[in-house]
Amino acid sequence: MAMPKIARAEGAVAIGAGVHWIGAFDPDLRSFDIILRTANGTSYNAYAVRGSAGVAVIDTVKANFAQSFFSRLESVAGYDEITAIVQNHLEPDHSGALPELLRRAPAATLYVSHQARTMLRGLIDTSAFEQRIVSVGTGDTVTLGDRELLFLNTPYLHWPDTQCTWLATAGMLFSGDFFGCHYCDGRLFNDAVGDFRSSFEYYYANIMRPFRTHVRQALDLIEPLPLQTIAPGHGPILRQDPRDYVRRYRALSAPALHAADSRTLLVFYLSAYGATRRMAEAVAAGAESVGAEAGEVRVSLHDLEGGDIPSFVDLIEEADGLVFGSPTINGDAVKPVWDLLSSLATVDIRGKIGAAFGSYGWSGEAVAMIEDRLRGLKLRVPVPGVKARLVPTDEDFAACRELGRQAALHLLGRALPRVLDMASLA
Amino acid sequence: MPKASVTFQDVGVTVTVPAGTRLIEVSEKVGAGITYGCREGECCTCLTRIVSGHEHLAAPSVLEDQVLKNNLAPRHHRLACQAQILGGTIVVRPA
Ligand code: FES
Ligand SMILES: [Fe+2]
Numbered sequence: 053m054a055m056p057k058i059a060r061a062e063g064a065v066a067i068g069a070g071v072h073w074i075g076a077f078d079p080d081l082r083s084f085d086i087i088l089r090t091a092n093g094t095s096y097n098a099y100a101v102r103g104s105a106g107v108a109v110i111d112t113v114k115a116n117f118a119q120s121f122f123s124r125l126e127s128v129a130g131y132d133e134i135t136a137i138v139q140n141h142l143e144p145d146h147s148g149a150l151p152e153l154l155r156r157a158p159a160a161t162l163y164v165s166h167q168a169r170t171m172l173r174g175l176i177d178t179s180a181f182e183q184r185i186v187s188v189g190t191g192d193t194v195t196l197g198d199r200e201l202l203f204l205n206t207p208y209l210h211w212p213d214t215q216c217t218w219l220a221t222a223g224m225l226f227s228g229d230f231f232g233c234h235y236c237d238g239r240l241f242n243d244a245v246g247d248f249r250s251s252f253e254y255y256y257a258n259i260m261r262p263f264r265t266h267v268r269q270a271l272d273l274i275e276p277l278p279l280q281t282i283a284p285g286h287g288p289i290l291r292q293d294p295r296d297y298v299r300r301y302r303a304l305s306a307p308a309l310h311a312a313d314s315r316t317l318l319v320f321y322l323s324a325y326g327a328t329r330r331m332a333e334a335v336a337a338g339a340e341s342v343g344a345e346a347g348e349v350r351v352s353l354h355d356l357e358g359g360d361i362p363s364f365v366d367l368i369e370e371a372d373g374l375v376f377g378s379p380t381i382n383g384d385a386v387k388p389v390w391d392l393l394s395s396l397a398t399v400d401i402r403g404k405i406g407a408a409f410g411s412y413g414w415s416g417e418a419v420a421m422i423e424d425r426l427r428g429l430k431l432r433v434p435v436p437g438v439k440a441r442l443v444p445t446d447e448d449f450a451a452c453r454e455l456g457r458q459a460a461l462h463l464l465g466r467a468l469p470r471v472l473d474m475a476s477l478a
Numbered sequence: 479m480p481k482a483s484v485t486f487q488d489v490g491v492t493v494t495v496p497a498g499t500r501l502i503e504v505s506e507k508v509g510a511g512i513t514y515g516c517r518e519g520e521c522c523t524c525l526t527r528i529v530s531g532h533e534h535l536a537a538p539s540v541l542e543d544q545v546l547k548n549n550l551a552p553r554h555h556r557l558a559c560q561a562q563i564l565g566g567t568i569v570v571r572p573a
């Protein structure tokens with residue numbers, strides 16, 4: 053019986069005319085950056101591009117894999133031929149061999165994004181080659197004689213510094229972490245490796261999803277290119293139907309819910325004896341009283357006791373406003389609220405409207421604590437929260453309705469302007 | 479003490495502040511959508527568009543200038559964790 057050819061390529065691998073893969077395999081890796089798991093290890097992909105007047109090295113590898121990177125590089129180019137080094141992304145899994153490469157290739161200029169400039173100094177000691185660093189943006193090029201590299205500034209995929217590099221003569225996009233996945237397979241190409249779909253989806257969901265606005269902006273730059281191959285920083289090289297992956301990213305990053313003319317407000321609550329629940333209903337009713345006929349604000353109530361976190365996270369990603377109701381128990385908001393609020397790292401919630409309310413027995417810290425957390429998560433919190441002691445009174449319910457109404461007005465950009473003195477602010 | 483007024487357009491709040499106040503000291507208190515990371519003028523998270531009254535902010539430091547440039551900030555954008563209000567009337571919103 054023939055063994056599957058997952059035996060790893062030992063040397064450099066030609067992936068196009070004058071282009072070689074010179075990366076490294078890390079099949080034993082199981083956990084990446086603390087937050088990611090992989091059942092298949094990963095690869096650190098680096099590339100060498102040969103032109104008539106020089107060789108460009110695109111990205112390097114994690115430091116402890118430098119040796120296999122350098123031996124693959126040496127098999128396709130001499131160090132004195134290297135005129136350009138491109139770092140599409142500075143994270144150490146790609147820049148680990150950079151200082152040594154700069155030493156070995158004294159004629160090379162390093163090209164990084166503008167945003168990478170200050171980060172680079174924080175990562176490595178640049179004093180010895182400060183003169184050899186050039187920062188580039190979209191449209192900038194570097195020539196290798198008969199071919200050139202073109203840079204696309206694609207920040208926040210998933211660091212501020214990320215960029216992509218386009219080699220027009222080969223229709224090849226070097227995309228860094230974008231379109232990558234942690235999936236180590238020596239057969240290297242998407243049409244030859246095992247089924248890596250779940251790794252691709254998992255990588256997007258954990259690395260790219262929080263930055264979906266930036267994903268869409270990058271796709272705007274990438275979609276017009278006559279793509280033949282996507283060469284990412286991890287996982288299979290996408291040479292068969294590369295556009296399928298671009299379309300998949302487009303679909304994953306598209307807003308899923310509504311047309312631009314309606315706003316969504318979610319009211320989450322937890323209630324021990326029903327007080328916070330009735331407050332939640334009042335908040336929702338207040339929000340619905342605003343522009344309800346036109347369906348401008350779609351309000352929904354969710355009992356945190358009855359749902360699971362991933363589906364709430366999906367709802368939150370698409371919502372415009374989030375209101376949290378929690379009783380204060382032992383001086384704190386209740387755990388399901390914190391569990392949800394600590395599960396939002398994979399979605400972009402910056403700039404949404406946030407608010408809090410809740411009942412309490414004697415101290416009532418929960419509301420302020422939730423508001424602080426919402427601010428920490430970069431939400432806008434323009435409407436002060438509502439606290440009700442023990443059994444909420446009619447006045448408390450009226451305050452809840454007003455909270456909902458004001459939150460809805462903010463969502464619609466119709467809140468009345470307020471004038472305050474700094475001294476009156478807590 | 480001389481006073482200034484700063485409007486956070488995204489939440490519709492205008493605040494009267496003493497001269498010398500930094501934007502960061504006010505924006506968080508009113509729940510505006512300007513967000514912060516490092517709070518030390520390095521990460522550019524707090525990039526803010528100065529809709530009007532740009533001239534009423536203290537000129538950016540060399541470091542702030544560099545960070546704005548590295549992050550390709552458009553004209554009349556400042557770091558809210560750094561920008562200090564000198565007086566007059568200023569209108570801002572998240573970049
Ligand atoms: S918060 Fe980092 S630059 Fe202002
Ligand atoms: Fe990365």
Ligand SMILES: [Fe+2]
Nearest residue numbers: 143145229285
């Ligand atoms: Fe990476």
